Amino acid sequence: MLSGGVGGAKLVEGFYNILNKTRLNVICNTGDDLELFGLYISPDLDTVMYTLAGLVDEEKGWGVRDDTFRCLKALSEFYKKESWFNIGDCDLATHIFRTELLTKGYSLTEATRILCENLGLDRVNLQPMSDDPVRTMVMVDSGVYLSFQEYFVKRKCRDPVLNVIYKGSDEAKPGGHVLESIARADIIIISPSNPIASIGPILSVKGIREQLKKADCIRVAVTPIIQGAPLKGPADKFMAGLGFEVSALGVAEYYKGLADVFILDERDAYLKNKIEELGYKVHVTDTVMNSLKDKIRLSRFILKAVGLKES
Amino acid sequence: MLSGGVGGAKLVEGFYNILNKTRLNVICNTGDDLELFGLYISPDLDTVMYTLAGLVDEEKGWGVRDDTFRCLKALSEFYKKESWFNIGDCDLATHIFRTELLTKGYSLTEATRILCENLGLDRVNLQPMSDDPVRTMVMVDSGVYLSFQEYFVKRKCRDPVLNVIYKGSDEAKPGGHVLESIARADIIIISPSNPIASIGPILSVKGIREQLKKADCIRVAVTPIIQGAPLKGPADKFMAGLGFEVSALGVAEYYKGLADVFILDERDAYLKNKIEELGYKVHVTDTVMNSLKDKIRLSRFILKAVGLKES
Numbered sequence: 001m002l003s004g005g006v007g008g009a010k011l012v013e014g015f016y017n018i019l020n021k022t023r024l025n026v027i028c029n030t031g032d033d034l035e036l037f038g039l040y041i042s043p044d045l046d047t048v049m050y051t052l053a054g055l056v057d058e059e060k061g062w063g064v065r066d067d068t069f070r071c072l073k074a075l076s077e078f079y080k081k082e083s084w085f086n087i088g089d090c091d092l093a094t095h096i097f098r099t100e101l102l103t104k105g106y107s108l109t110e111a112t113r114i115l116c117e118n119l120g121l122d123r124v125n126l127q128p129m130s131d132d133p134v135r136t137m138v139m140v141d142s143g144v145y146l147s148f149q150e151y152f153v154k155r156k157c158r159d160p161v162l163n164v165i166y167k168g169s170d171e172a173k174p175g176g177h178v179l180e181s182i183a184r185a186d187i188i189i190i191s192p193s194n195p196i197a198s199i200g201p202i203l204s205v206k207g208i209r210e211q212l213k214k215a216d217c218i219r220v221a222v223t224p225i226i227q228g229a230p231l232k233g234p235a236d237k238f239m240a241g242l243g244f245e246v247s248a249l250g251v252a253e254y255y256k257g258l259a260d261v262f263i264l265d266e267r268d269a270y271l272k273n274k275i276e277e278l279g280y281k282v283h284v285t286d287t288v289m290n291s292l293k294d295k296i297r298l299s300r301f302i303l304k305a306v307g308l309k310e311s
Numbered sequence: 312m313l314s315g316g317v318g319g320a321k322l323v324e325g326f327y328n329i330l331n332k333t334r335l336n337v338i339c340n341t342g343d344d345l346e347l348f349g350l351y352i353s354p355d356l357d358t359v360m361y362t363l364a365g366l367v368d369e370e371k372g373w374g375v376r377d378d379t380f381r382c383l384k385a386l387s388e389f390y391k392k393e394s395w396f397n398i399g400d401c402d403l404a405t406h407i408f409r410t411e412l413l414t415k416g417y418s419l420t421e422a423t424r425i426l427c428e429n430l431g432l433d434r435v436n437l438q439p440m441s442d443d444p445v446r447t448m449v450m451v452d453s454g455v456y457l458s459f460q461e462y463f464v465k466r467k468c469r470d471p472v473l474n475v476i477y478k479g480s481d482e483a484k485p486g487g488h489v490l491e492s493i494a495r496a497d498i499i500i501i502s503p504s505n506p507i508a509s510i511g512p513i514l515s516v517k518g519i520r521e522q523l524k525k526a527d528c529i530r531v532a533v534t535p536i537i538q539g540a541p542l543k544g545p546a547d548k549f550m551a552g553l554g555f556e557v558s559a560l561g562v563a564e565y566y567k568g569l570a571d572v573f574i575l576d577e578r579d580a581y582l583k584n585k586i587e588e589l590g591y592k593v594h595v596t597d598t599v600m601n602s603l604k605d606k607i608r609l610s611r612f613i614l615k616a617v618g619l620k621e622s
Contacts, residue, residue, distance in 0.1 A: 038411030068381055074404030078429050089400045093385030096407075100349030118389050 001189045004029045004198020005047040006061035006232055007224050008191030013051050014295030015189075016124055018303075021311045023125060025181040027208075029193070030108065030128045031136035031166060031201030032148045036085055037075055039095040040102055043149070044198065045112055046094060048126055053119040055090075061232060064090040084154040107131040109176040125177065129202040132172035136201050139163035148197060157234040161241030164196055166204035174207050182211045187308060188259075192224035192287065195254045196238040203258070212258045218306045221259035221280075222298075223248040223287060227267050231288065247271065252278050261306055263287060263298075312500045315340040315509020316358040317372035317543055318535050319502030324362050325606030326500075327435055329614075332622045334436060336492040338519075340504070341419065341439045342447035342477060342512030343459045347396055348386055350406040351413055354460070355509065356423055357405060359437055364430040366401075372543060375401040395465040418442040420487040436488065440513040443483035447512050450474035459508060468545040472552030475507055477515035485518050493522045498619060499570075503535035503598065506565045507549040514569070523569045529617045532570035532591075533609075534559040534598060538578050542599065558582065563589050572617055574598060574609075 003012050003026055012026055029044045043062060050056035050064060057065045067088025076083030087095065094115065101111040108128045116126050137145040140159035151159060182188060193199055203209045212219070225248050230236055236246045244250035248268045252275045255262075262280040264272060265287040272282045283305040289295045303310060314323050314337055323337055340355045354373060361367035361375060368376045378399025387394030398406065405426065412422040419439045427437050448456040451470035462470060493499060504510055514520045523530070539558050541547055547557045555561035559579045563586045566573075573591040575583060576598040583593045594616040600606045614621060 037407050038414055039407070064385075068379065068400070070379055070400035071382055071403045071407075074375075074401040075407060078404060078408040078426075089379070089381035090385040092382045092403070093389060096348050096350070096382075096386060097389040103349055115389075 001026045001191055002193075002199055002202050003027070003044070003048060003191040004193030005032075005044040006193075007230075008044075008193035008198060009048045009051040009056075010289040010295050011189070011191045011222060011298060012048055012124075013292065014289070014297075014299035016052050017292065017296055018299050018310050019123070022186075024123060025125045025127065025177070025185065027127050027129055027175070027178050027181065027202060029198045029201050030130060031134050031197070031204075032152075033133070033135070034085070034147060034149050036087075037079060038099070039092075040099045041085070041087070041095050042098070042108070042112075042128070045126065045128060046091070049094075049112075049116060049119055049121065052121050052124060052126075055119070062086075063088050067091055085149060086153070107176065125181070127175045127178055127181065129178060129208065130172040130175050130205050132168060134169045134172045134201055134205060135167040136197055137165050137167050138197075139165070152197075152234065157237060161234075161237045164200065164238060164242060166201050169201070169204035170206065172205050174205050174211075178205075179207055179211050182208070182215055185215065185217050187218040187220065187303075187306060188212065188215055189302065190219075190221040190255060190259055192222040194224060194230065194233055194235040194238060195244075195251055196242055197233075197235070199255075209258070218261065218308070219259040220261040220263060220302060220306060221251065221255040222263040222302070223251050223265055223268070225251050226265040226287065249274050249278075252280055263302060263305070312337045312502055313504075313510055313513050314338070314355070314359060314502040315504030316343075316355040317504075318541075319355075319504035319509060320359045320362040320367075321600040321606050322500070322502045322533060322609060323359055323435075324603065325600070325608075325610035327363050328603065328607055329610050329621050330434070333497075335434060336436045336438065336488070336496065338438050338440055338486070338489050338492065338513060340509045340512050341441060342445050342508070342515075343463075344444070344446070345396070345458060345460050347398070348390060349410070350403075351410045352396070352398070352406050353409070353419070353423075353439065356437065356439060357402070360405075360423075360427060360430055360432065363432050363435060363437075366430070373397075374399050378402055396460060397464070418487065436492070438486045438489055438492065440489060440519065441483040441486050441516045443479065445480045445483045445512055445516060446478040447508055448476050448478050449508075450476070463508075463545065468548060472545075472548045475511065475549060475553060477512050480512070480515035481517065483516050485516050485522075489516075490518055490522050493519070493526055496526065496528050498529040498531065498614075498617060499523065499526055500613065501530075501532040501566060501570055503533045505535065505541065505544055505546040505549060506555075506562055507553055508544075508546070510566075520569070529572065529619070530570040531572040531574060531613060531617060532562065532566040533574040533613070534562050534576055534579070536562050537576040537598065560585050563591055574613060574616070 136148040138151040139162045447459040449462040450473045
């Protein structure tokens with residue numbers, strides 16, 4: 001699975017709960033990562049981890065449920081301008097632990113594995129797309145770029161998206177087991193995350209797009225856009241900003257050549273033919289995931305649609 | 312003033328509250344400093360800072376009042392064995408901020424100044440005894456050494472103190488303004504801290520003891536031992552372990568040559584002659600400081616005893 005944060009993590013949770021013997025590899029976006037207060041923060045890796053560990057604050061979609069923000073409040077006294085990024089007291093422990101591991105010389109891939117082990121996540125191989133820094137930068141004015149978190153959290157998505165670049169992606173190498181995971185997969189699923197801000201950074205890492213293109217297995221993309229809008233987050237602004245139609249069709253165009261099967265929401269069934277014309281095999285279902293039951297249902301639907309059995 | 316944590320900080324607070332124009336320099340013990348979770352922690356500097364800023368948890372004597380321990384609890388899941396050192400969520404902000412400053416290349420002296428400024432402490436020059444690592448190590452068995460915090464917090468002072476060494480003190484240089492502060496002082500006060508575990512490390516830094524010996528000003532030592540016992544902490548075990556009498560007389564012997572005036576508690580008035588025989592001018596008063604009023608009273612008593620005016 002390729003995944004970003006909230007939306008993608010929901011489908012990952014679905015598969016995590018139905019697969020037993022099958023190895024679940026998740027290649028996760030790190031284009032949103034940031035350093036704050038000297039700590040290395042990886043929001044999408046954390047959201048996937050917290051979701052699978054049952055710790056996530058489901059209402060917010062990020063962070064740890066029932067977390068408090070006492071340290072952040074004290075930090076904001078020291079770092080006047082930098083307290084816009086929300087870090088709860090429990091969440092902070094993850095960043096402190098990960099930062100120490102990185103400082104000791106562990107790669108982000110290794111640090112993620114250790115974090116997952118500590119959280120009891122033994123049935124998933126969660127991997128950063130790269131151990132090297134790739135930063136999703138949003139151009140909001142001619143030549144003016146914001147980091148994704150600045151655009152998203154600090155500025156609350158209020159700026160126009162004129163362009164998006166993935167800084168560092170030319171030099172970044174895929175994470176430790178990323179290419180191998182893709183090459184050995186029976187099925188590749190592009191989770192319903194923001195195509196440009198969450199999946200785009202993964203595809204930008206040299207070698208990953210190529211490996212996906214030549215992957216000789218079932219390749220599925222799940223739409224994150226329903227009835228012309230994302231369920232959460234600014235995917236619409238990113239797609240429109242980069243000239244894609246804000247619809248499942250726009251998503252299908254974006255993933256052309258990387259997936260053969262497209263999971264379309266039943267509310268958008270009228271787009272089926274147009275997406276099929278792009279070369280996809282299209283399956284239509286309810287893709288909204290509110291409960292764990294929904295997540296499991298969608299996961300089972302996908303497996304059945306492509307003719308794979310749970311194992 | 313030379314100071315360690317709790318006891319010393321009380322007298323520092325007294326002087327901080329009566330001095331206006333006079334520059335208060337505090338040279339603080341860093342022999343208890345430790346690195347935990349990748350964070351640099353300086354317990355005595357923090358206790359003095361928090362005390363002067365009115366933030367200290369007075370009941371415990373350390374940390375921030377009404378602090379919570381949520382991040383520590385989460386950290387203890389990652390760091391199984393290392394959660395014996397108590398760090399509150401608000402306290403943690405200090406360690407995170409200081410660690411980032413040190414990582415960026417600031418010295419501990421500079422980081423302390425910035426922390427004090429941020430806490431609004433503009434009438435004190437709080438300085439670490441050294442920017443280099445000096446570690447107070449407690450020998451608890453033949454050849455077996457514990458760091459001070461391991462001895463004090465983790466092992467709760469239950470081991471015998473056979474010897475104490477100040478690791479690194481041969482190579483450590485005095486902190487940025489330490490020797491200058493001593494040389495220019497009108498009065499030097501050794502606060503009522505643990506002589507061996509709090510003041511001893513300061514004296515062990517090459518050059519500090521010599522500068523104190525030749526200081527041409529009023530030099531005062533305040534007893535931390537009353538009626539044969541410290542008010543708080545394990546000073547008795549350290550003094551006995553190193554062959555000093557656990558009494559104000561033992562303290563006076565330990566500071567011989569470094570102070571000319573000795574502030575003796577009224578409960579130990581019977582020791583006055585013996586301490587005078589060591590060459591001290593002795594003043595007797597109530598040295599117990601429970602309230603701010605007590606701290607101010609003792610500070611004023613000292614100034615009056617040596618013939619200095621508040622300013």
